[in-house]
Amino acid sequence: MSRYRQLTLEERCSIARLHEAGQSIRQIAATLDREPSTVSRELKRNGGARIGYRPAYAQALAEARRWHGCRLEREDALRETVLDRLAAGWSPEQVAGRLAREAGHPVISHETIYRFVHAQLKRTNDRRWRHYLPRAKYKRGWRTKGGWPRRTGTTIHERPPHVA
Numbered sequence: 001m002s003r004y005r006q007l008t009l010e011e012r013c014s015i016a017r018l019h020e021a022g023q024s025i026r027q028i029a030a031t032l033d034r035e036p037s038t039v040s041r042e043l044k045r046n047g048g049a050r051i052g053y054r055p056a057y058a059q060a061l062a063e064a065r066r067w068h069g070c071r072l073e074r075e076d077a078l079r080e081t082v083l084d085r086l087a088a089g090w091s092p093e094q095v096a097g098r099l100a101r102e103a104g105h106p107v108i109s110h111e112t113i114y115r116f117v118h119a120q121l122k123r124t125n126d127r128r129w130r131h132y133l134p135r136a137k138y139k140r141g142w143r144t145k146g147g148w149p150r151r152t153g154t155t156i157h158e159r160p161p162h163v164a
Contacts (some may be wrong), residue, residue, distance in 0.1 A: 007034075007042060007064065012055035015039060018054060046075040071108065072116040082113055092117075 007015075011032055018028045025043070029036040046058035085095045092113035097119045099107040114133075121129045 007038070009055060009059045012042070012046075012058050015042060016053050016055045019043065023123065070116050070119065071112065078108065082108070082116075086113070086117075091134045 011034070014032060015028055018031060022030075026036045032039070042058065043053055045124045046061050047053040048057070051057075051134050068074065072082060081099070082095055083162070085098070092110040095113060096106075096108055096110040117129055117132050120126070139150075
């Protein structure tokens with residue numbers, strides 16, 4: 001199975017030229033060595049009802065749909081709200097839960113908040129970002145080798161007989 005790759009502007013120009021020449025979607029797909037569903041979806045998604053399929057316009061639409069960073073990087077008001085609550089000592093779980101309760105639907109997940117803060121720590125190399133996290137840790141997870149901390153008490157088999 002081949003790896004997915006975006007259509008290039010050259011491929012979009014070929015799609016437009018071949019489509020105007022009257023070739024079928026399967027013929028266009030065979031020429032470009034793409035799946036017919038890719039070509040069909042491209043024509044349907046990026047073709048205008050009045051102007052038809054225009055490659056430059058389709059390329060601009062495709063670029064506009066692509067992911068442009070973390071939501072907390074894009075939305076200033078949400079970022080300020082989240083950072084204010086983290087600075088007040090709230091955990092990311094508490095922040096996400098409270099925002100969901102206030103809005104009546106999930107707004108952002110705690111995992112997104114953790115990812116954002118850890119990315120800022122890594123990107124800016126500013127150690128103050130760690131103070132937004134519970135326990136102000138740089139890294140996530142347990143630091144012991146086995147995962148959960150080991151218990152050092154007596155096992156159930158070593159209990160005295162009168163306990164049974």
